[in-house]
Amino acid sequence: xxxxxxxxxxxxxxLPGFGFLLLVGLYPxxxxxxTSFERYHLDTIYLGTPFVGFDNYIDSLRSSLFIGAMLRTxxxxxxxxxxxxxxxxxxxxxxxxxxxxGLRAFTRVILVLPIATTxxxxxxxxxxxxxxQFGVVNYLVGLAGIRPVDWLGSPTLAMVSVFALQxxxxxxxxxxxxxxxxxxxxxxxxxxxxxxxxxxxKRLRHIRLxxxxxxxxxxxxxxxxxxxKLFDMIYTLTRGGPGESTDLISLxxxxxxxRAFDAGQAAAESVIMLVVTLVxxxxxxxxxxxxPEA
Amino acid sequence: MxxxxxxxxxxxxxxxxxxxxxxxxxxxxxxxxxxxxxxxxDYQGTTITVVGLDRPSYAAAQKLTPQFEQQxxxxxxxxxxxxxxxxxxxxxxxxxxxxxxxxxLTDVVWPGVFxxxxxxxxxxxxxxxTALTKPDFxxxxxxxxxxxxxxxxxxxxxxxxxxxxxxxxxxxxMLRDAGFSxxxxxxxxxxxxYAPRLTDRAKGVYAFALQSRRGETQSCDAFARFLWxxxxxFLDPATFQPEVTSASAKAGIEFRQKLLQYMPDGIxxxxxxxxxxxxxxxxxxxxxxxxSFYATLVDPSQSKIVNDLGVTTEPAGxxxxxxxxxxxxxMVSSQIPEKLQNAxxxxxxxxxxxxxxxxLIENGAVVARISADGDPANQAxxxxxxxxxxxxxxxxxIFRPRFPEWPQLSEITSNWGTQxxxxxxxxxxxxxxxxxxxxxxxxxxxxxxxxxxKIE
Numbered sequence: 018x019x020x021x022x023x024x025x026x027x028x029x030x031x032l033p034g035f036g037f038l039l040l041v042g043l044y045p046x047x048x049x050x051x052t053s054f055e056r057y058h059l060d061t062i063y064l065g066t067p068f069v070g071f072d073n074y075i076d077s078l079r080s081s082l083f084i085g086a087m088l089r090t091x092x093x094x095x096x097x098x099x100x101x102x103x104x105x106x107x108x109x110x111x112x113x114x115x116x117x118x119g120l121r122a123f124t125r126v127i128l129v130l131p132i133a134t135t136x137x138x139x140x141x142x143x144x145x146x147x148x149x150q151f152g153v154v155n156y157l158v159g160l161a162g163i164r165p166v167d168w169l170g171s172p173t174l175a176m177v178s179v180f181a182l183q184x185x186x187x188x189x190x191x192x193x194x195x196x197x198x199x200x201x202x203x204x205x206x207x208x209x210x211x212x213x214x215x216x217x218x219k220r221l222r223h224i225r226l227x228x229x230x231x232x233x234x235x236x237x238x239x240x241x242x243x244x245x246k247l248f249d250m251i252y253t254l255t256r257g258g259p260g261e262s263t264d265l266i267s268l269x270x271x272x273x274x275x276r277a278f279d280a281g282q283a284a285a286e287s288v289i290m291l292v293v294t295l296v297x298x299x300x301x302x303x304x305x306x307x308x309p310e311a
Numbered sequence: 312m313x314x315x316x317x318x319x320x321x322x323x324x325x326x327x328x329x330x331x332x333x334x335x336x337x338x339x340x341x342x343x344x345x346x347x348x349x350x351x352x353d354y355q356g357t358t359i360t361v362v363g364l365d366r367p368s369y370a371a372a373q374k375l376t377p378q379f380e381q382q383x384x385x386x387x388x389x390x391x392x393x394x395x396x397x398x399x400x401x402x403x404x405x406x407x408x409x410x411x412x413x414x415x416l417t418d419v420v421w422p423g424v425f426x427x428x429x430x431x432x433x434x435x436x437x438x439x440x441t442a443l444t445k446p447d448f449x450x451x452x453x454x455x456x457x458x459x460x461x462x463x464x465x466x467x468x469x470x471x472x473x474x475x476x477x478x479x480x481x482x483x484x485m486l487r488d489a490g491f492s493x494x495x496x497x498x499x500x501x502x503x504x505y506a507p508r509l510t511d512r513a514k515g516v517y518a519f520a521l522q523s524r525r526g527e528t529q530s531c532d533a534f535a536r537f538l539w540x541x542x543x544x545f546l547d548p549a550t551f552q553p554e555v556t557s558a559s560a561k562a563g564i565e566f567r568q569k570l571l572q573y574m575p576d577g578i579x580x581x582x583x584x585x586x587x588x589x590x591x592x593x594x595x596x597x598x599x600x601x602x603s604f605y606a607t608l609v610d611p612s613q614s615k616i617v618n619d620l621g622v623t624t625e626p627a628g629x630x631x632x633x634x635x636x637x638x639x640x641x642m643v644s645s646q647i648p649e650k651l652q653n654a655x656x657x658x659x660x661x662x663x664x665x666x667x668x669x670x671l672i673e674n675g676a677v678v679a680r681i682s683a684d685g686d687p688a689n690q691a692x693x694x695x696x697x698x699x700x701x702x703x704x705x706x707x708x709i710f711r712p713r714f715p716e717w718p719q720l721s722e723i724t725s726n727w728g729t730q731x732x733x734x735x736x737x738x739x740x741x742x743x744x745x746x747x748x749x750x751x752x753x754x755x756x757x758x759x760x761x762x763x764x765k766i767e
Contacts, residue, residue, distance in 0.1 A: 059406050060424050060715055082726065149577060150515075150594065165515070170577010172733060256395075258525045259579035260729040275399040276526075277719045 049284045057281035059274075066281075073285035083286055085261060086269035087293075093176075093265060094244045097183050101240060102233065104184065105191025112192070113199045125196070128189035136186070140253030143182045144169065147254075172262030175255050179263050182250060187243070191236045198232030199225070234306040238298050245294055266290055354654040355384030361414040361658065362401060363391045364639075367606040368473035371674035372662055379661045385654050395526055398424070398718065405430045408646055413655040415642045417469050419460045420527075420721070422640075423714040423766070426463030431642040433466040437656040448660055449682075454700075457679040460708045461640040464766065469640030470663045474679035475601040476702035477536065477625050477635025478695060480608060484619040485509060485516070485596040494597070498540060498566065498626045501597070506573035509596040518573040520595040523732055524582040529725035532583075533732070535710055536599065536635050537563035540628025545712060545720070546749070551758045551765050553746040556739075563628065564731060564738050571732065579732050591616060599625050601637060605695040606675030624698040624705075634702040636710035638679070672696075714766060716756050723748040 053073055055066040077083045112124050131139075146152050147168035155165045168174045202225060210224050248267040251257060257264035257272070264272075266286070274283035363369035369391065376387050390412060392400055398421060404411045405428065415431055425431045438444050450458070457471035481494045489508040495501040501519065509518035523533040538544060543560030546553060554560060571578070575589065587604050589595045591614035605622065608614050625634040641659045643652050661667060668683030672693060683689055690696045711717060723745055731741035750759075757763035 059402050060718065061428070062406050063428050149575070150592075167575075167577040170575075170580045172735075175580070255580060256525065258729065259577065260525065260733045260735060261726065262733075272722065275402075277722045278402065279719070 049287050052281055053284035053288050055281050057279075057284065059278040059280050061278075069281070073282045074289070076282055077285045077289060080282075082261070082264075082269055082273075083266075086264050086266045089176075089261075089264065090245060090266040093180065093183075093247075094241055097180055097244060098237060098240055100184050101188045101191050102237065104188045105236070106195050106229070106233075108188065108192035109195030109199060112196060125193070128193055130189075131186045132190050132193075134186065136247075136250040137253050139182055139186055140250040143178060143250070143254045147178045169255055170259055172259055175259060175263050179251055179254060182254065183244070183247070186250070187240060191240070194232050194236045195229060198229050202228045231306060234301050237305070238301050241297055241301070242294055245290060352384065354650065354657065356386075357384075357650060357654040358386040358388060359413040359651060359654050359658060360388045360390055360411065361641075361655075362397065362412050362416040363389050364394055364397065364416070364473070365391055366394075366473065367603055368639075368671070368676035371606075371671050371676035372472075374674055375667065375670055379658060382661070383654075383657060385657065387658060394418075401425075405644075405646065410644070410647050413644055413647050413651050414658055415469075415644050417461065417640050417642055418527075419636065419638055419640075419708075420531075420711045420713050420717045422461055422463040422468050423712075423717065425642065426466065426468050427715050430645055431468050432645045432652055433468060434470060434642075435467065437643070437653075437660075443653055443656055444660060445664075447665070449665060452665060452681050454679045454681055454684070454703055456636075456703050456706070456708050457638070457640075460636075460638075460713070461642075463713070469642040470659050471638065471640045471679035472659075472663050472676075473603060474638035474677055475603050475636075476699045476706065477532075477599050477637075478602050478605075478698055478702065479597060479599055479623050479625050480590055480604070481597040481621045481623075482590065482593060482595075482616050482619050483621045484616070485593070486621075489596075494621060494623050495626050498628050501626050502566065502570055502573070505597070506570070510573045515575075515594065517575050517589075517595045519570060519597050520574050520581065520586040520589045521567070521570070521578060521599070522581055522583050522586045523579045523729065525579075525725045525729045526582075527721055527725070528582050529728045529732075530721040531637060531711055532599075532635060533567070534564070534724050534728040536625075537567040537628075539563075539633035539707065539710065540626075540630055541566065542628075542630035544709075545724075546753075548709070549765070551753055553749040553753075555749070556742045556746045559630070561738060561742060564742065566628075568731070568738060579729055588613075599635065601635070602695050602699045603677050605677075605693070622695045622698060624702050632702075632705045633710075634706050636703075636706040636708065638677075716752055719752045720749055723752070 052066075054068055054070060056069045056072075057066045058064075108128070112121060147154055149155060149165050149167050149170065152168070154168065158166055166174065168178045207220070207224055210220055214220070244265075246267050247265055248271065251263055251265060251268060252271075255263045257268040270283045270286050270290075273286065274280050363372065369389070373389050376389070379385065380387060390400075397416060398418070401412060401415055402424070403409075405425075415425065417425055417431075438448075438450070453471055454474070457474055458467060461467060461469040461471060479494055486492075486494065486505075486509070489505075491505060491508075495505050506518035510516070521533050521536075522528050535545070538555070538560050541559045541563030543557055543563050544554050575581075575595065578586075581589075583600065583604065586595070586598050587600060587607055590598045590600075591608055593615055608620050609617050611617050614620070624632060626632070641662065643655045643659065645652075647655070662671075663678070663680075665680060665682055668678045668680040669689070671678055672683060672689060677699070678684065684696050684700050690700075712720065727736065727741040727745045727748075730736045731738055736744070753759065758765055
């Protein structure tokens with residue numbers, strides 16, 4: 018086999034996979050980008066899809082629905098993410114190196130259950146749990162002598178309900194990532210630390226945090242992206258209501274695309290959100306991500 | 312004599328002519344039956360996919376479908392969707408030309424979407440085909456407003472099925488206990504006389520519940536319902552200028568705000584299912600809901616008020632009674648092969664035939680056949696039928712516009728409608744926003760520049 022052919026062979030092997038990736042990854046992205054510059058109404062597509070320049074982007078940035086949904090999504094991430102991180106970290110510390118291996122295995126299974134539950138089902142269960150008349154939350158509230166609370170009918174409480182279900186479902190994910198990260202800390206390093214100090218805070222700051230930060234950054238990026246595209250759970254719980262109180266950006270885009278059939282503007286909104294997600298990811302990496310020193 | 316003999320000849324000729332005509336008619340009828348039967352046999356082994364909703368009429372249709380399959384040998388697949396997803400699924404089916412669906416379901420507000428795009432075959436194409444359409448498929452037996460509702464331009468696009476009117480359902484026992492011998496006749500009475508006496512927040516019982524969830528439920532059930540009886544309307548039919556800021560429209564929406572105090576908290580998030588259950592569980596005394604929900608309310612497994620259920624026409628407003636108008640029709644996709652189109656028509660013809668009307672009603676469906684809905688025996692057995700038929704006489708087929716832009720207008724209406732209901736914007740501001748956004752959509756569509764005809 019000539020040298021030239023030997024160089025070519027590896028490329029031939031990766032070509033099918035590369036082609037598949039292009040097809041399923043790049044094509045929709047390019048299609049969305051192109052569509053965002055067109056008047057692309059699904060219900061009147063027979064009239065053509067003329068190029069409209071930046072009109073869809075301008076309309077999006079002028080739309081109170083889009084700006085409102087963006088702000089709501091931002092607020093949701095800002096509140097839910099730190100809570101998930103703190104609770105997840107706390108659970109990980111509690112479960113780290115317990116004496117009982119059986120309990121440890123059991124709790125890890127318990128942690129996987131919420132993550133494994135389909136978001137649609139979480140939303141449906143949520144609708145039952147937070148039901149004003151028959152819900153278990155109001156039953157518990159009633160035991161304390163408080164009148165039934167209208168969880169899903171009040172704009173503020175509906176958002177609280179969405180927030181509670183999000184934290185319930187995804188805090189275990191942060192906890193599992195943190196548990197895995199804690200397992201990477203060399204035992205010798207911690208043992209050496211104990212020779213000098215018993216302080217839990219100092220141990221956290223000087224030994225554990227440097228190892229935890231890459232995991233925390235990864236979990237934060239993953240969760241931020243997830244919350245920005247959060248759709249199915251809210252759709253089945255409140256469908257973005259009451260009014261637009263739980264209308265996060267993905268619900269707004271779905272409504273625009275498949276109810277008002279304005280796929281052009283919805284594509285423009287998608288591109289804007291893609292840019293926001295990429296910028297946020299870069300910010301996380303720049304400001305939080307640190308490789309532990311060897 | 313001449314006259315008599317002439318008369319005799321005339322009589323004989325007339326008798327012969329009559330016999331000939333009758334014979335011709337009978338043989339034509341028999342031939343039609345044979346043709347229809349033989350044409351049905353031509354489609355044996357064909358499979359068609361029918362779009363349906365998760366509502367009682369489609370459950371009834373599914374239950375009876377094996378009869379059609381047995382008669383024709385055509386296999387029917389039902390694709391059942393929640394209402395909110397149906398237009399999306401069907402539009403994507405057409406845009407992608409996936410030929411996923413053969414028998415298309417249209418809401419009363421979608422004929423413009425399907426008709427303007429030529430995505431469906433006009434009904435006349437099949438009615439003119441005597442090999443496919445039985446002579447006794449009596450089009451004059453359909454309630455006229457329904458045929459009008461599914462006509463786009465001058466073409467009838469679908470055959471009515473699952474045809475509703477808004478009705479006032481009430482709990483007789485709750486009204487009796489509050490000292491009322493019957494339901495309110497006007498919205499004004501409902502608000503000022505009935506509601507205060509039927510609401511006890513401490514006990515968690517309320518006079519009324521209005522399905523208000525954002526989406527078509529808000530724009531039709533919770534918004535349009537309070538426009539028309541007050542003399543309001545969405546658009547001026549001549550100019551297409553929005554009319555939602557008129558004094559009449561404002562009066563209706565302000566009335567709705569006043570009524571909220573007699574409804575359960577959080578009603579803005581409630582859809583059809585929730586308010587039907589509020590009535591069924593004895594939590595509210597009255598609801599205005601589609602006739603299709605009668606089946607749910609008399610089902611003992613879903614309702615506690617089966618014996619106390621009352622049903623009548625919706626209350627009248629200052630401009631009279633204009634009950635909510637909504638419902639569906641079946642159409643044939645124009646994107647599928649002719650054989651499938653014909654098999655689809657055979658199914659639609661069977662489902663909406665006179666013969667099937669009674670069995671469908673018995674199984675919980677609502678139909679738009681005069682012979683079934685107007686039959687005194689049926690009306691005695693199913694008390695919702697008489698008020699439903701009465702409602703169709705006083706309502707309007709443009710309760711909501713039917714042009715292709717309606718889905719966009721519906722989104723606008725439901726967005727601001729829910730915000731008005733929640734008190735997040737004033738009635739004036741909300742209606743002004745609806746008006747401004749309507750103008751932009753209709754202007755962009757070309758209605759004001761004259762490039763698009765003003766068909767509502």
